[in-house]
Amino acid sequence: MEDAFVFAVLTANATVRVATPLILCAMAGLFSERSGIIDIGLEGKMLGAAFIAASVAAVTGSVWLALAAGVALAVCLALLHGFACITHNGNHVVSGVAINILVSGLTVVLGIAWFQRGGQTPGVGPEARFMPLELPLASALADVPLLGTLYSGFLSGHNLLVYTAFFAVFATWWVIYRTRFGLRLRAVGENPHAVDTAGISVAWLRYRAVMICGLLTGIAGTYLAIAQNAGFVRDMSAGQGYIALAAMIFGKWRPVPALGACLMFGLLDAVAIRLQGVVVPGLGEVPVQLIQALPYILTVVLLAGFIGKAVAPKAIGVPYVKEA
Amino acid sequence: MKSVSTLLASAILLTVSTAVSAADLKPAVVFDMGGKFDKSFNQGVNDGVMKFNKETGLKYREFEITNPTQREQAIRKMAQRGSDIILGVGFAQSSAIEKVAKEFPNTKFAIIDGYVVAPNVQSLLFKEHEGSFLVGMLAAMASKSGKVGFIGGMDIPLIRRFACGYEKGAKHVSSKIGVIQNMTGTTPAAWSDPGRGAELTRGQFDQGVDVVYAAAGYTGVGVYQAAKDAGKLAIGVDSNQNYLHPGTMLTSMLKRVDVAAYTTFMEAKNGTWKAGIKVFGLKEGGIDWALDEHNQDLISGDMKAKIEAAKSAIIAGEIKVHDYMSDKSCK
Numbered sequence: 001m002e003d004a005f006v007f008a009v010l011t012a013n014a015t016v017r018v019a020t021p022l023i024l025c026a027m028a029g030l031f032s033e034r035s036g037i038i039d040i041g042l043e044g045k046m047l048g049a050a051f052i053a054a055s056v057a058a059v060t061g062s063v064w065l066a067l068a069a070g071v072a073l074a075v076c077l078a079l080l081h082g083f084a085c086i087t088h089n090g091n092h093v094v095s096g097v098a099i100n101i102l103v104s105g106l107t108v109v110l111g112i113a114w115f116q117r118g119g120q121t122p123g124v125g126p127e128a129r130f131m132p133l134e135l136p137l138a139s140a141l142a143d144v145p146l147l148g149t150l151y152s153g154f155l156s157g158h159n160l161l162v163y164t165a166f167f168a169v170f171a172t173w174w175v176i177y178r179t180r181f182g183l184r185l186r187a188v189g190e191n192p193h194a195v196d197t198a199g200i201s202v203a204w205l206r207y208r209a210v211m212i213c214g215l216l217t218g219i220a221g222t223y224l225a226i227a228q229n230a231g232f233v234r235d236m237s238a239g240q241g242y243i244a245l246a247a248m249i250f251g252k253w254r255p256v257p258a259l260g261a262c263l264m265f266g267l268l269d270a271v272a273i274r275l276q277g278v279v280v281p282g283l284g285e286v287p288v289q290l291i292q293a294l295p296y297i298l299t300v301v302l303l304a305g306f307i308g309k310a311v312a313p314k315a316i317g318v319p320y321v322k323e324a
Numbered sequence: 325m326k327s328v329s330t331l332l333a334s335a336i337l338l339t340v341s342t343a344v345s346a347a348d349l350k351p352a353v354v355f356d357m358g359g360k361f362d363k364s365f366n367q368g369v370n371d372g373v374m375k376f377n378k379e380t381g382l383k384y385r386e387f388e389i390t391n392p393t394q395r396e397q398a399i400r401k402m403a404q405r406g407s408d409i410i411l412g413v414g415f416a417q418s419s420a421i422e423k424v425a426k427e428f429p430n431t432k433f434a435i436i437d438g439y440v441v442a443p444n445v446q447s448l449l450f451k452e453h454e455g456s457f458l459v460g461m462l463a464a465m466a467s468k469s470g471k472v473g474f475i476g477g478m479d480i481p482l483i484r485r486f487a488c489g490y491e492k493g494a495k496h497v498s499s500k501i502g503v504i505q506n507m508t509g510t511t512p513a514a515w516s517d518p519g520r521g522a523e524l525t526r527g528q529f530d531q532g533v534d535v536v537y538a539a540a541g542y543t544g545v546g547v548y549q550a551a552k553d554a555g556k557l558a559i560g561v562d563s564n565q566n567y568l569h570p571g572t573m574l575t576s577m578l579k580r581v582d583v584a585a586y587t588t589f590m591e592a593k594n595g596t597w598k599a600g601i602k603v604f605g606l607k608e609g610g611i612d613w614a615l616d617e618h619n620q621d622l623i624s625g626d627m628k629a630k631i632e633a634a635k636s637a638i639i640a641g642e643i644k645v646h647d648y649m650s651d652k653s654c655k
Contacts, residue, residue: 007530010530014523014526014527014530017523017526018523117361118359118360118361118388119359120361123545123549126553224519228519228522229518229519229522229546229549230549233516233518233542234359234390234516236518236519238513238517238519269523270523270527273506273523273524273527274527274530274531276505276506276507276524289479289510292509292510
């Protein structure tokens, strides 16, 4: 019993570690898409932020400068996307894909030019990384059965950005559903004409949405580079931006269900890692290939049967042109 | 009669090739996924060709593969541009080398970790199981929990050979020792995914492992980082990786791809190059374990003595290390 509980806590920890960048990106995409801007460029923004954060951390040794630089670059890329899609009514998907491709190449080129390590950044030490934080009394309570294990083993011991990700979900929910800005944001994604008629600038609202999107992807990229890992590697985002996008659609463009979807992806990954090479009673050793396909198989099954229809914001991807 | 003519033909071929190498040799190397700065397998080759360049002053062409479709193109391009010897790095380049070698019968080819039968190809193979056996023994001796871990890169027979040798080595010390194995993936991307490597390692630590051995290219960097973060021990592979995290790097299984790369270029330069198979094991000095100033505090005199004894026993043939590739199983 105790063993199973410890196993559950450890799996939950792994889930949270894997899900953190997904959660941040899903919330980022949610802001953008709720305002009517399709954001397939989450991947690129996260990767760019990871590169800059790792570079700054390696050069200055400061996590805060690294975080600031990562966020700043992601916001710039988001503004670029906004400039193409909002100001010039460009195609959202094309712009997003362009950003992904641009960043994937540019990070490697700059990495080679700056550090001469084949596109990697130098590894950074613990002082320039977000290290696990211990919540108050965690070690003192560790021996208390169940609750103590839960507190010291699961709630405590993550790094700051993990806590930030969960806070971001709450903040997103609050901003979207409980503020005037959120109401307008939702409205501009459904019916921009109505918003315009009410005398509110559609473009400014959407720009603010993509900037928030940039902020959150910047944090996600920083997490990848200097919290989860200790440096930048070519294409280290490894498609997580797309998975986050899928999770957000899974969650029907709502913060809490999107969080659930991210955690599900994280859990599947964590379980897949732990199931490798384990002998399952009755089945024998499960092949690596099957284990690794499991998250995708489950995704298809869930999408086909359990989620139901996901309806996007009505005005998503449609450029807003004021009627003359 | 037939054998005489083949002999004659090969003699002519030999004179032609020596004539070529008398002029400035133009060697080329095609690195594989992971890149020449993977701190491990590709980087070992890079060290070897750089040494060749330093000693001979001869320049070499190089290319780093970033996706699998580039292998054949890159190798063919090197051949078209008149390279005299082309070194392919890694088993995955075997089929590309085999194909291009047929198209350019006068060009020399060498392949590390691959086995290609052709009159102009040298296959450079290693007995990874022997070195993995030694570091498996070390892992078992250093482990306090009685559980040791293995993280492989791509799930292929070659990596299973590392895993099998490691397991046999650990069990050689104590039959009760537990060995947990994980593979990072089933595609070449598994060679360059440190994030996943770190996550797999944490998973193994959660299951009680306290020494982990990675044979996973650049993915290993994540494994060593995770071990350092958790204060547990890790074992490097291919290149000597002890320096990465002194204090938590128990040792490294040396696969002297640098020696292989250097030797094949040198032979081509000196005209002694021959097609066929070259096997590097403990006996040939192509496989070894690393002991230096970064890990000497972790290796006790007793451990060192036992490993050296096992090493001599393997060389003398008294210990036979099972080779996974021989029967595709690790019984």
